[in-house]
Amino acid sequence: MQRYFGVDAGPFRLALPLASVRQILDVGAGDAVLDPRALGVMPHSLAELLGEAPTSTRPAVLLFDGTDDPVVLTCCRLRGVIDSAPPRPLPETVVCAWPGLLQGTLDVDGGLVLVLDARVLMGLVEARAS
């Protein structure tokens, strides 16, 4: 068994290795307005990083260890911890233009969840920021 943290980002159902999520800064939802200045680091929308629009106006906020600096990502919904067998690899006919980003799929409650490689995701954040 491996442990993942499940999130929704725009239309994507995603999971990240649990150890890669350093801290949940905000669970999202509710009426309070998120002030990015309180985070100290400019947050990046995970949905926008992946090329889609976010679907939540009150996102959850997660802290990651970036390659050099902390990275703060917002996501539309937290799904919580997923205990699962290792991801099933994707067939070669599923091509992602960002190599290495997709590790495979988990079967969660009958639906497919894409597992992201956290290290590659941090590279994507840095590439988008630069």
Added chain:
Amino acid sequence: MMMRGVLVFSAGGLRLGVAIADVSRLVVEGDIAPVPFGHPGLAGIMKVDDVDVAIVPVFDLNCLAPEAQRPPRQKPGATVAVIPTARGPVGLRLDRLLGTASDYDAADTEPTAIPDALRRTLAGAGRPRTASVAVGAEVFFFFSPEAFIAAVGL
């Protein structure tokens, strides 16, 4: 006359056919999970319960044109033809499944006014001789799975 069974369907605005032997199964489209940074013609991936559970990418031929919109992520109830290839399974979303032709004649016809990307997935044409009623006797174009793999750069 060719005696090879052909599955005839419409997709991408064309009447297409693929050898029945090339199709591992037909499934009803279920829950599709979108894939970030995927091919523009890729609607997403779908779980297909076979002998073993398989993950199948579902492609929509309507979206092969360079200026085309992304395919609808979900088209519940659509028929998906699962076609094994050397690179792995390909799921082809059908606009309409017409039926089968048990034999046909080769036809010397070229599709007109279609995007090059779609044209590159085709390999000749046939005119049904013996076919189910909905197929009729109109010409269809052969969809080539291997040409499709090459056309979408997989």
